[in-house]
Amino acid sequence: MSREKNETRQKILDSTLKLLEKSSVGKEVRMSDIAKDAGISRQAVYLHFPTRADLLIAVTYRLDEIYDAAGRLVKPTNAKTGILRLEAYIEAWFGYLPLIYGVVKAMMDMRDQDDAAKEAYDLRMQHIRNACETTILALKNEDQLQAHLTTEVATDILWTMLSIPTWEQYRFQCGWTAQECIQRTQTSAKAVLLKP
Amino acid sequence: MSREKNETRQKILDSTLKLLEKSSVGKEVRMSDIAKDAGISRQAVYLHFPTRADLLIAVTYRLDEIYDAAGRLVKPTNAKTGILRLEAYIEAWFGYLPLIYGVVKAMMDMRDQDDAAKEAYDLRMQHIRNACETTILALKNEDQLQAHLTTEVATDILWTMLSIPTWEQYRFQCGWTAQECIQRTQTSAKAVLLKP
């Protein structure tokens, strides 16, 4: 019955999620670990997900469901001014990132070995870039953007300030709190992008 | 004779360097590839370097010899003012990085699996951080630093702007040239760090 099939599928996804959120390094979570946690055989996992990459990708969709990514990241669109929107978006994204970090990290590690994982990761990053671009355009329209910046370059800069490795460095190398990451990035972004 | 031993050792290092500089992904370079390129057996490589991590670490030292890392990165110290020093350091580091990128990338990939590689990488990044700190202190002494920034936070920000993932994103995701990475980072750094 397809009902039972979906139950096991969910169990696998939930176990994967749980294990990835716990471990700092994505590679620590092996297919056998996932199977063990879900209480099924390793081979049963392959019955539902042909490869590790497929499983990881499926987990990212599950994540978005759980945390309502769409809702969170669309909210900044309502902001009255470009500057408020910039601040809101940084807060929304850097507020969401810690929740999905374990899974995203596993995807990043997988990129070099698996094209499907790379594609899935790049697609997600492209979404972020699009949001950055929209924000920059809002600033441009209000004539708030630094004169020397094209919208493209400004988008690149904001996108990189909001990239996962940047956040990782602040968070784990510099020891900033999640709140500090948000506030300081808001300040820096305004200093770089806005007219004085 | 230790003379022959050193010759082979050099051959291994040079082959590794060559292969890492060619390939975009560090993992593509296997121990057997290195041995083949050096014209020796795979086991002979292990005679000189007990593990892959040891070999990679040794290669980074070889790199510094070849490109005189010390000389390059010390030059900015001569700059007359803090601002010139900031600019000079960004130029020196982002000018050097492309030369060593292949090897550094391989080390980064290795970090998650090997503690020795992680340590070696972290040490190198710490050197960069120290240079950032000295630069920030120079700005502070000249009262050029933004009032709201402590030296520590300012150092963190500059360090992250000069991190390898940041450069990677500009270079490969955004498609900036090496020159653009330097100039735009100089501009951004000044906007974030300096008083208006």
Added chain:
DNA sequence: TTAGTTACTTTACACTGTGTCAATTGACAC
């Protein structure tokens, strides 16, 4: 001349983790 050392070779194997395959079991459905 012979014995020892050194650098390296060849062959074989252990180990880890992914992914495949085939035969089997247990449950429920018509």
Added chain:
DNA sequence: GTGTCAATTGACACAGTGTAAAGTAACTAA
């Protein structure tokens, strides 16, 4: 009962790292 479907067990291929042992060729030193 016969079919089907989820899952199980056990075996295996494959890649890459690292270990181990026996052998070779060349040079060194009594």
